[in-house]
Amino acid sequence: MQNQTLFAFKALDPANPSGSPAPKPVVQLRAFTRRFSNNTVLDSIDLEIGEGEFVALLGRSGSGKTTILRTLAGLDTVSEGEVKLPSARAVVFQEPRLLPWKRVWNNVLLGLEPKALGGAKAARTLAQKALSEVGLDHRADAWPSTLSGGEAQRAALARALVREPKLLLLDEPFASLDALTRIKMHALVASLWQAHKPAVLMVTHDVDEAIALADRVLILAEGKLIVERRVDLPRKRQPGQPGFAALRRYFLEQLGVEAEDETQQHAVAKEIILGS
Template sequence: MTAVRVRALRRVFGDRAVLDDLDLTIGRGEFVALLGASGSGKTTLLRILGALDGADGGEVLVPEARTIVFQEPRLIPSTRVLANVTVGLPRGAATRETGLRALAEVGLEQHADAWPATLSGGEAQRVALARALVREPELLLLDEPFAALDALTRLRMQDLVGELRRIHRPAVLLVTHDVDEAVRLADRVAVLRDGRLVTDEPVTVPHPRDPGDPEVVALRRRLLADLGVHATTPAGAPTPAPSTTRAPQKEFSA
């Protein structure tokens, strides 16, 4: 089943086509990571999928139930944590219970009555994640949600997102600059360059993924090369097989 289907997408700013004849398909429950240099159009694509921006051409089909987690938590400072999670939900007896359950999933049920200003960066981002998942989205859009966090908190948040994804099973599109993050989390990794996807590869190594696994090392090397970064092989380490031309992405039957 297909959650996202993009065909011949075009988005122009001035005289520059940021997205040009782009095709992308994401299956239901599939986790896709999108890599690309700054200004390559990653966030533009995510915003179009989230209905925050419009396309200048092409076809975009996405589920109605979709949510976005941004790099900044974007919490309402004058509203307590629980109310931030449930903001916009229909009023009713289940709202508080639903919000507390979402906070429990991200380990913050004890902070329900706290003010956002008292939270750490990682805690605030967990609240943003709970706010997104409480709506049970069919599509979860993640716009570099860990970029502002320290390295240890980032790893913990990656693990949390992976676990919540396994529980809720939304389709996920993660926009990131971090190749290791993409390989660690995603079922497929795509690279955006010159307005199109130049790479779209499955990650077949089972979770949890060892960064030293030869398949992971080889994939990381190929992705870095597609991003214009050519890593050197450490002394004594096996040289990964040369990159091959990747076949076009597979279609998912609706």
């Protein structure tokens, strides 16, 4: 019954309008295993992310999700298994990680050579454009320490997107923001993703966030991918829409969360939606 409702909306899914199998993969992990001394953090992971696909990775803390993200970011060494990554990658971390001694627009251009962008003026224009996309062009000349949490995270998004990545990695990017700002950020990320169409891997522990944004949700537990599920709800998803609650219940169950917690979470989510 529930599944029927989910599939009914499939044709409207902009990420996969034809309903065809996943597009050509940008990321490929084959039997990828990561050990720290005797501790196996990731155990024989197989993962593909298609071009322009938005994948959310759920897991409790300590499940190894950060290790996957670090591997995809190229920050970790690969010793066991096969990892194929695009060279154009960008990361938005949980903390904005802006360099405090560079003004916001200079942070956006970090690591980009002005010469390669067509000179200092063109570089500045590019930064300005990226910042206006995230609604932050008026703060281009500000020092990062004067930004609010949400603004800083938007600057980090601009810094990631300005290099037109094939793969965008989001490491719990909204975890430290307040609930209202987080909802605004979800809408922003959704629209930026539609505009630029990078493949996205978002690590999160927020089930609603995963359902709201992802084409496909994975759950990682004790180093293994235990769940893989497409989310075929129409976009501009909201916790109140049909199918959302069922998915949330399913994912929470897989994460081992009691029903009591779930209703509580539902109530919180509802309150937030009504409040905004």
